[in-house]
Amino acid sequence: MGTSHSPEESPDRDRHHLTINSEPSRAYLEQLEQDTERRKNELKHHLASHDGAADELHERLESSIEGQTTALGHVLHELHENPETAFQEHRAVKLIVDHLADHDIPAENPAFGLDTAIRAEVTSEDFDPACHRTIAIMSEYDALPGIGHGCGHNVIAVTGLGAFVALVELIRGTPSAFSGRVVYLGTPAEEGEGGKEIMARAGALEGIDAAVMVHSYIADLVDQVWLGRRQCTVHYRGAAAHASSHPFMGRNALDAAVLAYQGLGLLRQQTPPTDRIHAVLPEGGERPNIITEAATLQLYVRSQRPATLKALSQRVTEVLQGAALMAGVDVEIDWDSSPATLPVLGNSPLSDRWVLAQRRRGRDPYPAGTVSEVLAASTDFGNVSYRIPGIHPLISITDQDMGLHTRDFAAAAATPQAEAAGVDGAYGLAAVALDYLVDDALAQHVLDDFHAGGGGIAVESYFD
Structure with a gap:
């Protein structure tokens, strides 16, 4: 009822166009940068005293990793030139499995129900799970749609890969180097899909006592808020x-849907300053002359602690339900179509070993708290870190100020600095794993720190 015209056909078409300055002010960002520079000079490490592994063993790890430099660089650049998104990382898997095979290391793939997950392990000759420890070293290798490796996962991939191969070569050449087991886990689909949580639910962390990985960044940081x-x-x-x-x-x-969107905006006034709520309306009707029958809202909520994330989720649910009541419509609220990811629970004793390892490579990671907690993202390693002790430090691949998930950062992930980070990160992970396996006092300190920080929660059912 009523004639319809396309915009091109309308006989009385009237256009109005308004141009405004949409460039955000950089004042707050510049203040954060100033605060970061100040804290770089003020904050200091307070490293715990632990023996770790003998210096001779660390020298052998370094030698092994440096011997892989060319091959690891090849993997890094092949991944960068052929980015694959979540669950589609088939070329990446082949590159990694081939590198392992080149060192006579068998690998399981598919693994844990995922076509692009990988598992490999090495054990000492005397390994006894009842009295010896197991540590996992993780790689990521999925890319972002459209911009490729804008999160530097190609660098992350080679850090875990090089570290694991170095530990295999160490135990083969020196059977007494450590007693225990090292498990390599290639983890797909970190970007938005919670690949590590899917693997954990399928048993990937069973029998594992600790886990380590490192993330690409614009600075060397021992820890950061996630x-x-x-x-x-x-x-x-x-x-x-x-x-x-x-x-x-x-x-x-x-x-x-509009009431809900506005309600979420008002809710932000009462949330902690680092909480985040962001939403889109992918479905909101077909034509303005029809009362909209169906509308869809998609959103992410983020918070700094598991308990505060649970509290935020409850408040968001109440807003979404309230909007339905006001509009007189039905509502279906579907949480966690992909697994929820928890904040990262750091581990000071393992972080201390990372700092020492990076200093050996000529780096000096800044202490936790150097970068503002406002500048925080999310990772599925958080789910690992609340199941078992772990660390997720950051390693610099550029000295330029840029954001992750950008084309600039993707370009940085293929530079000589990225190649150096791959090698230095590989040594760091291998060194931390070795120290953890050989030093009983360190391992106990790691476990104590984990429990003191709130680790050991039931991750899978936490939001039930």
Whole structure:
């Protein structure tokens, strides 16, 4: 009822265009940068005293990793030139498995129900799971849609790979180097899909006592705040009606979605300063002359602790339900279509060993707290870190100020600095793993720190 014209056909077309300055102010960002520079000079490490492994063993690790430099560089650049998104990392898997095979290391793939997951292990001749420890070294290798390795996962891949191969070569050449087991886990789909949580639920962490990995960044940091994250999809269902002749017979699902969006905006006033809520409306009706029958809201919520993420989720749920009540429509709220990811629980004793290892490579990671907690993202390693002790330090691949998930950072992930980070990171992971396996006092300190920080929660059922 009523003639419809396309914009090109409208006989009375009237256009209005307003141009504004949409460039955000950099004042706050510049203040954060100033604060970071100040803390670089103020904060100091307070490293615990532990023996770790003998210097001779660390020299052999370094030699092994440096011997892999060319091959690791090849993997790094092949991954960069052929980016693959979550669960599609088939070329990446072949590159990694081939590198392991070149060192006579068998690998399991597929693993834990995922076509692009990898598992390999090495054990000492005297390994006894009842009295010896197991540590996992992890790689990531998925890329971002559109911009490739804008998170530097190609560098992350070679750090874990080089570290594991070095430890295999060490125990083969020196059977008494350590008593225990090292497990290599190639973990797909970190970007938004929670690959590590899927693997953990399939048993990937069974029998493992600690885990380590390192992330690409714009600076060397021993630790940084990572936020827990949950996904939520909301479907509002109303009743369609003619928007002019019978609007009173409709129930507008778009009204509910808009009310929910506005309610989330108001909720931000009462959330902790590092909490994050971001949403989009991918479905909101077809034509303005029809009362919208169905609307969809998709959102992420993030928070700095598991308990605060749970509390934020509850408040968000109440806002979403309240919007449905106001609009008089039905609502279906679907949390965690991909597994929720928890914040990263750091581990000071393992972090101390990382600092010492990086100093050996000519780096000096800044202490935790150097970079503002405001500048925080999320990672599925958080789920690992609340199951078992672990570390997730950051290693610099550029000295330029840029954000992750950008084309600039993707370009940085293929530079000589990225290649150096791959080698230095590989040694760091191998060194931490070796120290953990040989030093009983260190291992006990690691476990004590884990429990003191709140580790050991039931991750899979935490939000039930």
